Amino acid sequence: MKKQVISDGRVKPKKDIWTVVSIAVLCLFGLFMIYPLAMLLKNAVVNQENKFTLEHFFKFFSKSYYFGTIANSFKVSLSATILALLLGIPLAYFFNMYEIKGAKALQVIIILSSMSAPFIGAYSWILLLGRNGLITNLVKNLTGIKLPNIYGFGGIMLVLCLQLYPLVFLYVSGALKNLDSTLLEASENMGCSGAKRFFKLVIPLCMPTIIAASLMVFMRAFADFGTPLFIGEGYRTFPVEIYNSFMSETGGDTHFACAVAIIGIVITTVIFLFQRYVNGKYKFTMNALHPIKSKKIHGIKSVLVHAFCYLVVFIAYAPQMYVIYTSFKNTSGKLFTSGYSLKSYTDAFSKLQNAIPNTFLIGGSALIMIIILSVLIAYLVVRRSNGINKTIDVLSMIPYVIPGAVVGISLVIAFNKKPMVLVGTATIMIIALIIRRCSYTIRSSVATLQQIPISIEEAAISLGCSKMKAFFKVTIPMMSNGIISGALLSWIAIITELSSGVILYNYRTTTLTIQIYTYVSRGNYGIAAAMATILTVMTVVTLIIFMVFSKDKKITF
Numbered sequence: 001m002k003k004q005v006i007s008d009g010r011v012k013p014k015k016d017i018w019t020v021v022s023i024a025v026l027c028l029f030g031l032f033m034i035y036p037l038a039m040l041l042k043n044a045v046v047n048q049e050n051k052f053t054l055e056h057f058f059k060f061f062s063k064s065y066y067f068g069t070i071a072n073s074f075k076v077s078l079s080a081t082i083l084a085l086l087l088g089i090p091l092a093y094f095f096n097m098y099e100i101k102g103a104k105a106l107q108v109i110i111i112l113s114s115m116s117a118p119f120i121g122a123y124s125w126i127l128l129l130g131r132n133g134l135i136t137n138l139v140k141n142l143t144g145i146k147l148p149n150i151y152g153f154g155g156i157m158l159v160l161c162l163q164l165y166p167l168v169f170l171y172v173s174g175a176l177k178n179l180d181s182t183l184l185e186a187s188e189n190m191g192c193s194g195a196k197r198f199f200k201l202v203i204p205l206c207m208p209t210i211i212a213a214s215l216m217v218f219m220r221a222f223a224d225f226g227t228p229l230f231i232g233e234g235y236r237t238f239p240v241e242i243y244n245s246f247m248s249e250t251g252g253d254t255h256f257a258c259a260v261a262i263i264g265i266v267i268t269t270v271i272f273l274f275q276r277y278v279n280g281k282y283k284f285t286m287n288a289l290h291p292i293k294s295k296k297i298h299g300i301k302s303v304l305v306h307a308f309c310y311l312v313v314f315i316a317y318a319p320q321m322y323v324i325y326t327s328f329k330n331t332s333g334k335l336f337t338s339g340y341s342l343k344s345y346t347d348a349f350s351k352l353q354n355a356i357p358n359t360f361l362i363g364g365s366a367l368i369m370i371i372i373l374s375v376l377i378a379y380l381v382v383r384r385s386n387g388i389n390k391t392i393d394v395l396s397m398i399p400y401v402i403p404g405a406v407v408g409i410s411l412v413i414a415f416n417k418k419p420m421v422l423v424g425t426a427t428i429m430i431i432a433l434i435i436r437r438c439s440y441t442i443r444s445s446v447a448t449l450q451q452i453p454i455s456i457e458e459a460a461i462s463l464g465c466s467k468m469k470a471f472f473k474v475t476i477p478m479m480s481n482g483i484i485s486g487a488l489l490s491w492i493a494i495i496t497e498l499s500s501g502v503i504l505y506n507y508r509t510t511t512l513t514i515q516i517y518t519y520v521s522r523g524n525y526g527i528a529a530a531m532a533t534i535l536t537v538m539t540v541v542t543l544i545i546f547m548v549f550s551k552d553k554k555i556t557f
């Protein structure tokens with residue numbers, strides 16, 4: 001640490017600017033994340049008289065009505081994860097090993113499939129396979145066969161699987177790009193090819209990535225709120241129970257809701273730690289000196305591979321296309337009628353009010369803060385590792401395992417009274433989005449910075465740059481692609497955020513996603529379809545902007 005001489009001859013240490021940054025970031029985490037979670041815990045273990053009790057936890061575990069929601073969430077999340085792996089892994093393998101016709105267009109559609117809010121997927125499947133859905137009525141009229149009910153466990157699993165398999169595809173595709181083709185050639189020379197090579201060589205080498213993808217899918221499915229709310233009907237899941245406990249129309253029980261939220265945090269933390277433990281067993285690095293090059297395939301193999309790829313992508317994206325189609329249909333009240341018009345869009349824009357400006361103002365403000373914090377945290381974690389910064393690194397991963405409804409409830413409890421009243425303001429929604437979605441950009445920035453030699457910064461400093469100038473003029477430009485990739489994922493998650501926003505918003509701070517949720521809940525499907533289409537256009541524009549500014553034009557994890 002640098003020193004300076006003061007007037008009486010004593011030597012005073014000169015504070016490093018990065019030490020100040022570390023303390024500032026730690027204070028922000030303490031105020032807006034640790035403090036709300038501490039208040040959540042406090043409210044979970046006291047009664048109405050503010051006396052210590054565990055009755056709320058006993059109430060949850062003693063009644064199968066409540067405890068069953070955990071089993072339901074595990075069941076649907078595990079099933080969705082397995083199906084997502086069964087779709088995403090072979091799809092990534094085919095795209096990287098073989099020349100797929102229209103591969104670039106398919107990859108864009110795969111990415112778009114993962115970018116809509118899950119509850120919109122639930123809504124679109126209701127339009128197709130609901131009791132009065134398009135496919136339901138078509139099959140019944142043509143064959144007299146009544147299709148199985150889309151509602152409940154099966155519907156939730158279907159929606160989440162088709163929503164989340166793109167994450168597996170992207171993760172595994174990244175791992176396959178690090179796989180050396182000489183390994184595949186050597187195995188083929190030893191008689192190990194085809195399916196045997198896939199299961200004996202490719203899967204084991206990609207196992208760390210597959211485990212990470214499994215965790216991501218499981219956590220997203222477990223924490224999802226909108227899908228089971230819309231399509232679950234009597235199939236109650238844990239996030240919905242948290243929301244209902246806090247927001248019940250008959251008067252929510254705040255203390256019980258806090259206890260349920262704490263149980264949710266414990267469950268997701270245990271899952272995360274288990275994944276880290278398992279992943280540590282398979283941890284190794286790969287560096288492809290000879291990357292895999294896709295090759296042409298012919299005959300029946302080509303037909304089967306193309307059929308699988310196109311069928312998976314079509315089934316996953318068809319519901320969103322149908323939502324776009326229905327947005328142009330005429331409506332009469334809440335019902336679709338014959339003919340086409342822009343009536344739904346006219347009605348939507350008349351009812352959106354400040355929803356779109358709020359989406360950009362609240363979401364944009366959150367994204368700017370996420371980028372600033374992520375870059376600073378990445379630098380602290382990678383370049384200035386010490387006790388404080390290791391603590392910051394751990395704290396930055398906590399939002400990764402906290403369901404959105406828990407974040408919303410904890411912020412309401414922490415900031416609903418003086419000295420800091422934030423409930424009902426746009427500020428509290430921005431804070432929630434930063435907490436919920438910063439991990440994407442932080443992890444991406446950390447991964448990018450780890451690949452940049454520190455000698456480059458040292459060279460800039462030796463040529464007269466200050467540490468901060470070297471950071472802004474040298475390091476950040478070299479990190480730009482990782483920052484942009486992470487920011488893209490954060491932005492898409494921000495504009496489709498529902499679980500925390502639905503607890504924190506009011507009429508002045510409503511966003512586009514919340515408006516869609518509101519109109520779907522009311523059964524105004526024409527207006528909801530128009531709004532969902534507007535949200536889809538926003539995600540497409542975001543993806544195009546990313547493709548323009550990104551160096552390698554690819555979304556990576």
